[in-house]
Amino acid sequence: MFGISKKASFFTYFFGFLTLAAFARDLYAWNRDKIYPRGDFGAILRQHWPEYYRPFVDFVGDDIYEKILTPIFSIPAVLIFLTLTILSFGIGYLRYRFSAAYVSKAKMKEAEKKSQNGRSFKDRVKYKRQ
Numbered sequence: 565m566f567g568i569s570k571k572a573s574f575f576t577y578f579f580g581f582l583t584l585a586a587f588a589r590d591l592y593a594w595n596r597d598k599i600y601p602r603g604d605f606g607a608i609l610r611q612h613w614p615e616y617y618r619p620f621v622d623f624v625g626d627d628i629y630e631k632i633l634t635p636i637f638s639i640p641a642v643l644i645f646l647t648l649t650i651l652s653f654g655i656g657y658l659r660y661r662f663s664a665a666y667v668s669k670a671k672m673k674e675a676e677k678k679s680q681n682g683r684s685f686k687d688r689v690k691y692k693r694q
Contacts, residue, residue, distance in 0.1 A: 572656020579649035586641040605644055606637030 568576075590603040610617050621629050 568653070568656035568660050572652055572659070575652035576649055576656065579645050579652055583642060583645040583649055586645055590640075590642060603640050603642065604638050605641045606634070608641055609637070 586603060586608075589608070593603065609620075624633065
């Protein structure tokens with residue numbers, strides 16, 4: 565996908581799928597209740613996985629949960645997953661661009677050895693005029 569690595573493509577597609585799933589969940593809740601749902605990540609966690617939510621809060625601690633994780637969990641899930649999708653694509657694309665521009669010294673020496681007597685590829689190829 566656009567010249568990025570397979571790992572970056574996997575994460576881009578994975579987070580893109582999660583973005584679409586969160587958006588579909590919000591649309592479903594909006595059509596069902598006729599009000600805009602609060603599709604924040606914390607509410608989804610409390611609603612769908614209550615047996616994991618309370619042990620997680622106990623593990624982290626109430627004070628840390630209230631100060632740090634409550635603002636993060638109040639962000640809509642669509643925005644969290646959309647940000648992760650854009651971030652994974654951006655990192656993959658930038659890594660591809662900068663790794664393609666960088667040529668190591670070993671590759672440069674190997675390319676010089678392959679050239680015949682220091683002549684360039686253009687000098688070695690015989691062009692036929694038509």
